[in-house]
Amino acid sequence: MNSLWKIVILVFLLCHPFLLVQAQDATAKGYFSFVDEKGETVYITGWRAKVGDQCITEKNKRFEVVSIEGEIAHVKLIGDVDLSQYGQPSTTIAEEFLTPQIAYAQGSGKVAIYHTHSDESYIPTDGKESILGAGGIYKVGDSFTSALKAKGMEVIHSDAKHDPHDDMAYERSRRTAIDLLKQQPEAIFDIHRDATPPEVYKGNINGEDITKLQLVVGKYGATGKQIEDYALQIKAASDKQHPGLIKGIFFAKGGDYNQDLFPRSMLLEVGSHTNNRLAAERGIALFADVIPTILGKTAAAPQNAAGTTGLGTAEAGPSGASKSMGWIIGIVVVGIVAFLLLSTGSIKEAKAKLKQFTTTEFANFFGPSGKMKKDPKKTNNEKDKDKY
Amino acid sequence: MNMPIGMMLLLVVGVLVYFGIAHRILDRMRLTDKQALLFIGAVIVGSFIDIPLMASPVALSINVGGALLPALLAIWLILKADETSEKVRAVLATLLVAASVSLGSRYLPYEPENMFLDPKLMYGVSAGLIAYLAGRSRRNAFIGGVLGIVLSDIIHMVTIMRLGIAGTTDIGGAGAFDVVIIAGIVGVMVAELVGETREKLQGGPVLGNHRPEGLYEFSKELSHTASKNKESNKEENSTPCNQGKRGDQNE
Numbered sequence: 001m002n003s004l005w006k007i008v009i010l011v012f013l014l015c016h017p018f019l020l021v022q023a024q025d026a027t028a029k030g031y032f033s034f035v036d037e038k039g040e041t042v043y044i045t046g047w048r049a050k051v052g053d054q055c056i057t058e059k060n061k062r063f064e065v066v067s068i069e070g071e072i073a074h075v076k077l078i079g080d081v082d083l084s085q086y087g088q089p090s091t092t093i094a095e096e097f098l099t100p101q102i103a104y105a106q107g108s109g110k111v112a113i114y115h116t117h118s119d120e121s122y123i124p125t126d127g128k129e130s131i132l133g134a135g136g137i138y139k140v141g142d143s144f145t146s147a148l149k150a151k152g153m154e155v156i157h158s159d160a161k162h163d164p165h166d167d168m169a170y171e172r173s174r175r176t177a178i179d180l181l182k183q184q185p186e187a188i189f190d191i192h193r194d195a196t197p198p199e200v201y202k203g204n205i206n207g208e209d210i211t212k213l214q215l216v217v218g219k220y221g222a223t224g225k226q227i228e229d230y231a232l233q234i235k236a237a238s239d240k241q242h243p244g245l246i247k248g249i250f251f252a253k254g255g256d257y258n259q260d261l262f263p264r265s266m267l268l269e270v271g272s273h274t275n276n277r278l279a280a281e282r283g284i285a286l287f288a289d290v291i292p293t294i295l296g297k298t299a300a301a302p303q304n305a306a307g308t309t310g311l312g313t314a315e316a317g318p319s320g321a322s323k324s325m326g327w328i329i330g331i332v333v334v335g336i337v338a339f340l341l342l343s344t345g346s347i348k349e350a351k352a353k354l355k356q357f358t359t360t361e362f363a364n365f366f367g368p369s370g371k372m373k374k375d376p377k378k379t380n381n382e383k384d385k386d387k388y
Numbered sequence: 389m390n391m392p393i394g395m396m397l398l399l400v401v402g403v404l405v406y407f408g409i410a411h412r413i414l415d416r417m418r419l420t421d422k423q424a425l426l427f428i429g430a431v432i433v434g435s436f437i438d439i440p441l442m443a444s445p446v447a448l449s450i451n452v453g454g455a456l457l458p459a460l461l462a463i464w465l466i467l468k469a470d471e472t473s474e475k476v477r478a479v480l481a482t483l484l485v486a487a488s489v490s491l492g493s494r495y496l497p498y499e500p501e502n503m504f505l506d507p508k509l510m511y512g513v514s515a516g517l518i519a520y521l522a523g524r525s526r527r528n529a530f531i532g533g534v535l536g537i538v539l540s541d542i543i544h545m546v547t548i549m550r551l552g553i554a555g556t557t558d559i560g561g562a563g564a565f566d567v568v569i570i571a572g573i574v575g576v577m578v579a580e581l582v583g584e585t586r587e588k589l590q591g592g593p594v595l596g597n598h599r600p601e602g603l604y605e606f607s608k609e610l611s612h613t614a615s616k617n618k619e620s621n622k623e624e625n626s627t628p629c630n631q632g633k634r635g636d637q638n639e
Contacts, residue, residue, distance in 0.1 A: 161554055161555040161556060163548065164547075167496045168507060171508055174565070174566065175562045177562070179561065226398055254506070255507075264395070319394050325397060328405055329405070
């Protein structure tokens with residue numbers, strides 16, 4: 001009977017991918033429209049929405065998905081996001097003018113760029129939406145690279161390939177990301193394109209046709225809060241320099257997109273597969289203008305001097321980094337308590353287990369504990385007799 | 389580096405917690421605490437070393453810290469296993485994990501957003517469950533997680549070679565933060581959780597011929613069950629220092 005159960009569970013584990021795929025195919029058509037309480041479409045993305053996902057629109061309204069119906073995500077308004085607390089504390093024109101230069105002087109000004117989905121391409125210019133190993137997305141990365149270099153920044157643009165476009169792509173690109181991080185960049189970008197109708201990303205800035213950008217924040221890991229702060233800083237800076245360039249921020253609950261590796265990691269979607277790649281290249285080149293400002297930023301609430309540590313302030317509350325640290329420590333503590341209770345069933349037994357853990361777990365690391373050392377003449381058996 | 393203290397602290401806390409957990413896991417792999425610490429040091433240093441194995445048609449390399457060292461530890465654990473059946477179960481767990489990862493990566497939705505768990509954790513959880521079912525053992529969970537992912541990387545390399553796609557395979561390339569090590573760690577944590585829960589549900593560890601030396605029972609400290617375990621207490625009393633880590637039959 002026991003082995004029968006094992007076989008059943010093993011078969012299930014091996015087959016669960018197929019079960020999930022069937023579930024996915026039922027709705028996998030194209031893109032998701034986020035519809036608010038009034039029935040208006042407030043956001044569109046190719047990302048498959050889940051209940052609990054959030055987005056911030058171009059006009060800085062924050063919505064949360066409350067239910068899904070086919071490819072319609074019903075959202076409720078959480079509120080307007082005040083990006084002013086993420087803005088640069090520029091008081092004079094001279095200071096504003098000098099900000100990028102100050103930022104560049106403070107840090108190395110090194111930026112790393114890679115592409116997890118090496119195949120992503122733009123149909124109008126590349127002919128196909130997916131070209132394995134040589135997607136048009138690399139050219140968008142090249143445009144970002146040249147624009148940053150033109151500002152005097154150092155850029156490492158990785159041409160590593162992570163095909164095929166499967167769910168291990170992020171695990172393969174994780175290796176590229178670490179490789180780039182070894183070269184100590186100030187910020188790291190994973191550049192993608194979305195999959196929506198063209199009008200969603202079409203824009204015109206300074207008379208030029210461009211495609212807008214979407215920032216994606218992985219909320220899965222404990223570092224999600226820090227990345228959220230970082231995304232808001234980027235949007236605040238971009239809204240100031242090039243209003244309308246960032247179409248919105250999508251907060252994805254399902255993964256961390258390797259943003260757990262570095263506090264200044266961001267996933268960018270530059271246009272959609274239905275947009276013209278040249279417009280996408282122009283869009284990302286404009287985004288390069290924002291980077292020096294972002295790298296010069298040091299706090300969640302920089303108008304307050306105490307916020308420059310990046311730990312937060314009394315007025316604005318803790319920063320994303322502080323919240324993320326809290327999450328990491330909280331998860332460890334809750335995990336230990338939950339495990340103890342689950343494996344012992346009672347607080348009394350859990351306490352006994354914890355006591356036993358603290359006295360013996362590190363025994364061969366720190367040597368026997370003080371209690372054990374007390375009377376070296378006593379044999380173990382004698383010590384045990386004392387106990388009972 | 390121009391980075392506020394908050395971000396730096398976050399990096400430090402993250403790294404300390406990660407290696408702290410890794411240390412607790414490794415010391416269950418026939419390593420002492422000191423050896424486990426040395427192993428982690430070697431993994432960190434090894435993370436910076438990539439050994440190229442092949443340049444074309446697919447660039448293949450292996451990272452010392454992210455794959456070579458954990459794989460060697462896993463192989464050593466298989467060789468050190470007491471019984472042939474345990475070795476067979478470890479190899480079986482590895483093959484099943486590799487199959488699960490390869491099938492999963494091919495057929496699961498390609499964005500982690502569409503899945504119920506981040507891929508790097510999901511394959512760790514799969515490794516833990518599969519290895520626990522195959523061998524009811526923490527060590528098997530580690531072996532399955534580590535070697536399963538390494539094997540799935542080799543399968544991936546063969547796949548892209550067959551399809552003629554230009555690509556790179558850097559096994560364990562993310563070093564200490566690679567999915568190879570994460571799957572090993574998460575696997576052991578899952579096996580530990582499942583093992584402890586199962587033991588609790590069945591009312592304590594199974595007693596019998598294969599009972600490992602030094603098996604600790606909390607019940608001896610609890611009066612209501614003390615009488616039941618009088619006999620087993622006698623043999624445990626002789627090894628108070630090593631008690632506690634081994635709660636399961638085969639490890």
